[in-house]
Amino acid sequence: MPKDSHGETPFSLTYDTEAMIPVEINIPTHRTRLSEEENEGDLRLNLNFAEERREAAARREVEYKKAMEKYYNAKVTEVKFKVGDLVLRENEASRQENPGKLGPRWEGPYQIIWAGEKGAYKQAYHTGEEVPRMWNAMQLRKYYA
Template sequence: MPKTSNGETPFSLTYGTETMIPAEIRVPTQRTLQREGRVEEDLRLNLNLAEEMSEEAVRREVEYKKKIERYYNARVMEVKFKKGDWVLREKDASRKEDQGKLGPKWEGPYQVIWAGDKGAYRLADSTGKEVPRT
């Protein structure tokens, strides 16, 4: 099946030609009747065009990734905390022992005591003691 991102099948990108299932080879179809006698010629032509085909697939894949990025960025909401905000943090950050899948996923509340430009924060618990690994 052709990939959505580049419009080509992995086989065609690797070998420079499309696949034919055994049923197409045994039972004459329009596709096999057109190719009779021209197989060698077609394979040589496909090998010459393989590089161009892969370059085109790369171009389409880049366009597809940009489209996905625009879609994601249009819907994501950036959240920035400032000094004094109360937040929760993921339990994994504290590296405490795992309590299983029914255990809490978040811990806190913690107060932001310092907020960096790029999303780095220092947190303190409710008594004012700074929390490690934030």
């Protein structure tokens, strides 16, 4: 099956020709009607264009990845917290309590004491004691008191 990202099959990129399934051997097609010499000529012609096909597939894959990144970035909402904000931390991320099926999903509140550039935050308990490690914004939620 051709890959969505570059439109080629892995077999064709590796061996420079499309795979022939056993059923296709018994059905008269252009590929099965050719003599061995004509088939060899076609395979050599495919080899001449192999590098071009690989480069075109690589370009299509880059375009596909850019489109996927654009789609993803359009859907993602960036969350930023300021120093002093109160946040809840995802219980599944910290595993402080075994939540079980009906357990709490969020724990806290904690106060943000340091905010990094790429979504990293240091927190403190309500007593002022610092939480041992840094946490990502994906594991935090704003606490409204």
